[in-house]
Amino acid sequence: MKKKVIVIGGGIAGMESSAHLAALGYEVTLLEKSDKLGGHLLNWEKLFPTMRMGKDVVTFLNEGIEKGKVHVVCNANITSAIQKNNQFSVFLENNTTYLADAILVTTGYDLFDARRKEEYGYGIYNNVITSAELEGIFLNGFQIVTAEGNAPKRIGIVHCVGSRDEKTGNTYCSKVCCVTAVKQSIEIKERLPDAEVYCFYMDMRMFGMHFEALYREAQEKWGVNFIRGRLSEACENIDGSVLVKVEDTLAGKPLKMSVDLLVLMVGIEPSAGTKQVGKMLNLQFGVNRFFKTADQHTLTNVSNVKGVFFAGTCTGPKTITNTITDARAAASTIANYLSGHEIDDRIMASDIQLVALW
Amino acid sequence: MVDFGYKIAKDRQIDFDKNDRSIAQYVRKHEPTFNLCISCGTCAATCTARQFTDFSLRKYILLLRRGENKEVIENIHKCMLCGKCQLVCPMGVNTRGVIYRIMEMCI
Ligand code: SF4
Ligand code: SF4
Ligand code: SF4
Numbered sequence: 001m002k003k004k005v006i007v008i009g010g011g012i013a014g015m016e017s018s019a020h021l022a023a024l025g026y027e028v029t030l031l032e033k034s035d036k037l038g039g040h041l042l043n044w045e046k047l048f049p050t051m052r053m054g055k056d057v058v059t060f061l062n063e064g065i066e067k068g069k070v071h072v073v074c075n076a077n078i079t080s081a082i083q084k085n086n087q088f089s090v091f092l093e094n095n096t097t098y099l100a101d102a103i104l105v106t107t108g109y110d111l112f113d114a115r116r117k118e119e120y121g122y123g124i125y126n127n128v129i130t131s132a133e134l135e136g137i138f139l140n141g142f143q144i145v146t147a148e149g150n151a152p153k154r155i156g157i158v159h160c161v162g163s164r165d166e167k168t169g170n171t172y173c174s175k176v177c178c179v180t181a182v183k184q185s186i187e188i189k190e191r192l193p194d195a196e197v198y199c200f201y202m203d204m205r206m207f208g209m210h211f212e213a214l215y216r217e218a219q220e221k222w223g224v225n226f227i228r229g230r231l232s233e234a235c236e237n238i239d240g241s242v243l244v245k246v247e248d249t250l251a252g253k254p255l256k257m258s259v260d261l262l263v264l265m266v267g268i269e270p271s272a273g274t275k276q277v278g279k280m281l282n283l284q285f286g287v288n289r290f291f292k293t294a295d296q297h298t299l300t301n302v303s304n305v306k307g308v309f310f311a312g313t314c315t316g317p318k319t320i321t322n323t324i325t326d327a328r329a330a331a332s333t334i335a336n337y338l339s340g341h342e343i344d345d346r347i348m349a350s351d352i353q354l355v356a357l358w
Numbered sequence: 359m360v361d362f363g364y365k366i367a368k369d370r371q372i373d374f375d376k377n378d379r380s381i382a383q384y385v386r387k388h389e390p391t392f393n394l395c396i397s398c399g400t401c402a403a404t405c406t407a408r409q410f411t412d413f414s415l416r417k418y419i420l421l422l423r424r425g426e427n428k429e430v431i432e433n434i435h436k437c438m439l440c441g442k443c444q445l446v447c448p449m450g451v452n453t454r455g456v457i458y459r460i461m462e463m464c465i
Contacts (some may be wrong), residue, residue, distance in 0.1 A: 204396075251420055253372050254371045312463075
């Protein structure tokens with residue numbers, strides 16, 4: 001009989017790992033709490049660094065699901081789960097029960113609620129928006145306008161909002177927002193060539209392949225400006241524009257500037273679903289509140305509960321590229337486990353102390 | 359002037375809305391590699407003028423971008439146009455070209 005795997009969360013990681021698990025010959029059930037698959041990717045128009053359409057990737061992922069005949073359950077609200085003799089039973093609100101030999105958790109992230117960084121005025125000043133809202137403007141083909149209905153002449157972009165910040169409790173880097181800022185700056189300049197764009201950053205973390213090239217293009221071709229310094233505050237001018245204050249750390253002087261629109265690059269946080277499913281399955285969380293993997297280098301898809309595995313951003317911020325790679329790695333890890341080759345035996349057998357930090 | 363034992367300090371804040379950024383705009387237009395500077399400081403590290411004076415191309419490019427022109431105007435002539443900076447710049451900024459254009463605006 002085919003062994004069964006339940007995948008919890010139908011975003012990128014859940015979709016790609018389901019497709020691979022199905023290809024490996026398992027009977028896969030994918031549980032998604034919303035009414036469709038795709039997760040955050042559905043809200044994104046173009047993807048860094050190549051500017052290809054997000055919906056192309058959704059199509060690719062959907063094809064994997066169809067080819068693999070993955071059993072997809074949307075609007076799935078999990079109420080509880082029990083484990084008995086290496087068998088799991090997962091119960092849904094609508095009284096259906098699913099059985100599995102392994103569970104893969106792909107519950108992903110939520111975006112940081114910018115209201116929590118109140119000194120930047122999101123939800124208070126009309127001309128402060130988030131990166132996700134700007135993306136929505138692109139996705140829906142809307143015009144970029146200020147709250148007063150004018151085309152903005154100067155736009156400020158703030159990096160690290162809700163990331164790398166003890167005040168918000170999120171001390172880690174969200175990884176994707178620097179390059180998103182560069183991507184969105186270019187997209188603004190494509191639409192508003194005469195507007196000035198200023199990015200306020202602490203470090204430009206252009207770690208991925210082609211990110212540096214995109215950063216260069218933003219400067220060379222589009223004249224996007226980068227000011228090193230973290231905003232201390234934003235306040236509203238009488239005309240509705242937003243006055244930002246920052247230490248220009250390269251000039252060694254404080255700087256003030258009015259912008260017509262301020263865009264906050266909101267970071268990545270463990271999702272509500274990650275917290276809920278984690279509690280239900282007794283999974284361990286790390287200091288950053290993402291799931292703690294059994295080892296940071298070698299067992300990145302393995303949880304503290306035998307038979308439960310992780311993929312994607314539920315263990316920490318990842319790009320789409322890295323999420324897809326991680327999803328496939330998780331499928332392969334589960335295949336190892338289900339055929340009796342437990343990869344954690346290798347490391348458990350030696351005397352390596354598992355580092356408990358993350 | 360009577361010494362009252364205190365004085366009024368000049369505002370050090372860069373007032374971006376009021377500052378004159380015309381020199382930067384001129385350089386940007388005629389030497390687009392001006393945009394590429396990431397303030398890494400390699401140019402300043404190799405510069406002989408930098409070794410003996412306060413002259414710093416890294417700093418001056420940045421100050422012009424902010425419209426803080428005074429220090430640049432007062433110092434840009436210290437450059438000997440030797441071109442060492444151009445050999446080391448990791449971003450491919452045409453540093454001598456940038457300096458020429460700045461000088462054009464400063465006479
Ligand atoms: S990727 Fe950039 S903007 Fe995002 S948290 Fe890291 S340093 Fe900050
Ligand atoms: S060209 Fe000018 S700035 Fe460059 S190294 Fe020579 S003296 Fe210094
Ligand atoms: S070496 Fe090039 S990039 Fe670095 S500060 Fe000098 S001009 Fe700018």
